[in-house]
Amino acid sequence: MYDMHSHFLPGVDDGAKTSDISFKMLEADMQAGVTHILSTSHCYPYKNSDIESFLSDRNAAYKKLKEKASERNFILPDIKLASEVHITCDISKFSSLDKLRIQDTRYILIEMPSSPWSEKVIDTVYKLTVMGFKPIIAHMERNQHQKRDFINSLYDLDVLIQINAEAFYIAQLKKTIDEMMKNKLIHLIGSDMHNMENRKPNIDRAAKMIKKRYGNECLAYLNSNACAVWNDEEIRYSSMRSFKKKGLFGL
């Protein structure tokens, strides 16, 4: 299985604090059946240099983790470096944005603001698609409080939707997830693991629930989508992209 959202790199963001915790997280994720993990440390780009310093920290942390893994004979899963890019403003203008893509792919993991969305934020995602990025919207289940028009405008763009594993077993989210599944609006899942306490690896728990509620084919579909992203292939999906493209918010 693929884990498409994680914060296991030590000391880069609010994820793993030490490499010991990183190894525990990776071990637990692999025991849960994960073979491929996207490393998606948080990046908050308010200016171009924020991206450069993030990349420098992230890459150094990964290099160090690989060295420590080799020292202790820890066999790492397949890992790709990426980032969870928060839309802080019009990030499309930053020249280094390209380096935040999921390693060797056209895909980029985007974290939408939790504050009320505006036309500008949807425009920014649209601009990314025009620039050749393929945005993946991180943990979309968290955005359900936003205005329906904005959510529908986002779905109408050429984006993929990622859901966190926990959303499949939190009772209050069942209705939302059922509805999204019905409309084929879930393309990828990820643990979004941050530690070994309150945000630990949990893909296996979600996988069991997906199989039980939606069937084996659904889990296979999510896994094949992840495989396609990993290999920079197009995903053949259908969703409720029924909204006419009447020029999104003036664009």
Ligand SMILES: [Fe+2]
């Ligand atoms: Fe995250």
